[in-house]
Amino acid sequence: MTSDFEQLKFFTIKFFKELGAKVVESEKSLLVTEVPVKFQKFYGKNEPYTIIFENNSSLHSTELITSESYLLKTMRSYLDNTGESVxxxxxxxxxxxxxxxxxxxxxxxxxxxxxxxxxxxxxxxxxxxxxxxxxxxxxxxxxxxxxxxxxxxxxxxxxxxxxxxxxxxxxxxxxxxxxxxxxxxxxxxxxxxxxxxxxxxxxxxxxxxxxxxVHHSQQVKEIENQIVRAKTKNPNIDLSVYESQKNQFLSEMALQLNNEEKKYSLxxxxxxLTTAVILCPLYNFEVFFKNENITRLVLLSYEPLYNKFVFPLCDLCKNPLKEIILCNGNHLVCRDCGAECEDCKDISCNQCLKQECAVTHRKICKQCGATCVKCKQFKNKRFMIKDNLGRYTICRNCD
Ligand SMILES: [Zn+2]
Ligand SMILES: [Zn+2]
Ligand SMILES: [Zn+2]
Ligand SMILES: [Zn+2]
Known part of the structure; x- marks a missing residue:
């Protein structure tokens, strides 16, 4: 018990001294300071460490070292782990x-x-x-x-x-x-x-x-036969010589078996050997998709290590997209959420086509309609008048 304790203490002091830390020994504990940051990170706890070897200490926030303790395992694997790093x-x-x-x-x-x-x-x-x-x-x-x-x-x-x-x-x-x-x-x-x-x-x-x-059981059998023969000759004979020889054979056998087991042990x-930190690329893209009406920015990413391409999402239903369909109102849409403008027949989306023309009552896209600033009605641009900046802001009724 005491020798275990002494061994652990010896190992601990040697370990921390070799790391370059400062170790102060007192009667019941070790105070360890100036521990390299690398070890503190590896252990997951910052210094100083007050290390004890028996659990009956009244000290607070101590590290108990026993043959099963986490700190001991950490010290051992840290020694394994000081292989070259790359x-x-x-x-x-x-x-x-x-x-x-x-x-x-x-x-x-x-x-x-x-x-x-x-x-x-x-x-x-x-x-x-x-x-x-x-x-x-x-x-x-x-x-x-x-x-x-x-x-x-x-x-x-x-x-x-x-x-x-x-x-x-x-x-x-x-x-x-x-x-x-x-x-x-x-x-x-x-x-x-x-x-x-x-x-x-x-x-x-x-x-x-x-x-x-086989060899020893033959020997044992032989001596047992000798015992039987001797007893028949003289029932009161002292058998201790035979018995001790038999015991000797048995213990020789045990010894040989033991040796063989050692010899064939693995x-x-x-x-x-090494720890390599490998920096792997990750690309983030800003992609501008355009057609004659609109330009739309989409964020994508790609991680070559996993061949992982992050697909964009439909603006409406949020499902991932494998094709890019631009709605006339600047949305990125899937086939389920896209729809045709009843006027220009271009692709628009369910959200953009919620508005209908106040005159024709057809569902029209944002390119085809505009809202009058006066009457607030949404109308096909055919029923609107351009201002001097070329914008449709007022309808013919309100002009
Ligand atoms: Zn959708
Ligand atoms: Zn349209
Ligand atoms: Zn839309
Ligand atoms: Zn109007």
Whole structure:
């Protein structure tokens, strides 16, 4: 008990001193300050740390270290985690015009202008190395695990050029959680290799165990026969010599079995080789669609890593659109929400066609009608008069 306690304390002091932190020892606790920010982030708690090793302390806000504690696990995985870190950037060759046209059918308009802005979102690549030690062999397996916002992903990086950037300190939020996710995944990834090796070893071990069992059970049987023979000759004979020999055989057998099990045991060690932060492109577009009547701005985005194109929504029903249909009243509409103006026969929408001409009572679009400033009636422009700026503001009745 005491030695466990001392070991943990020793490990903790050594760990923090090697990190470059300041450790002040007192009777029941350690006060740790000047902890590197990287560790504080990894642990998820800011310094100073008052560390205790027994839970009966009356101190407040302390970190208890036991063999099961979170801080101890954090220190251990931080040691694994100090593998080299790398910063990379994915370069994508974007053809915005053809990208948009391949995702959206332009029904009654063309593209007049595209502005795009490029931002980057980080994902993390953890590279692990697993070492299998068994018999006199050593096998190594390297596995890459990609994590984006705490989920494992399987990106296709072939379509990118990869640029290595100067390794400046990059701040990754939730590094620790992402690492935990990756660590679980790598266990799963190596499990088939692990069970393959374990199975081979078990098979050889089973044969050895059988050989030992056969050999010793013959010896034991032999001595039992000797006991029977001796008893027949003299029922009162002292059997202790025989018994002790029998026990010796049995304990030899146990020892040999134990040795064989050790010999065929499998040691697995997985450590982190590198942590790469990979900056992935995300494009935001401002696209201007136009026809002879109107120009409409639409915001779109595209994330090459996931080949994710964000489709625009119908202004009326909010369903995503795979085609661009402009309503005469400047709306972006789907087939269900679009309708024909009863006058010009152009595409308009249910909302714009709510108004009907006060004279003809036909549903007409915003291009065909105007509201008179005097009588406030909505009328076909045929019944309106232009002012000297060319606007239809007054109807013939009110003129
Ligand atoms: Zn719609
Ligand atoms: Zn019209
Ligand atoms: Zn409309
Ligand atoms: Zn009027």
């Amino acid at each position: 910063l990379q950037k994915l370069i994508y060759s974007l053809q915005s015009d053809s990208l948009i046209k391949s995702n959206l059918l332009l029904r009654n308009c063309t593209i007049s202008k595209i502005n795009n802005t490029l931002i980057h979102k980080p994902i993390i690549k953890f590279t692990f190395q697993t070492t299998y030690k068994y018999l006199n062999d050593e096998d190594r397996l390297v596995s890459d695990v990609f994590v984006d916002k705490k989920s494992v992903i399987f990106p296709d990086l072939k379509k990118f050029k990869i640029d290595s950037l100067r390794n400046k300190e990059i701040d990754i939020s939730d590094l620790r959680e992402n690492y935990e996710v990756a660590k679980l995944k790598v266990k799963e990834m190596i499990s088939s290799r692990t069970s393959e090796i374990a199975k081979q070893l078990e098979e050889v071990l089973a044969k050895e165990v059988q050989r030992i069992n 040691k697995i060690n997985t450590k982190l």
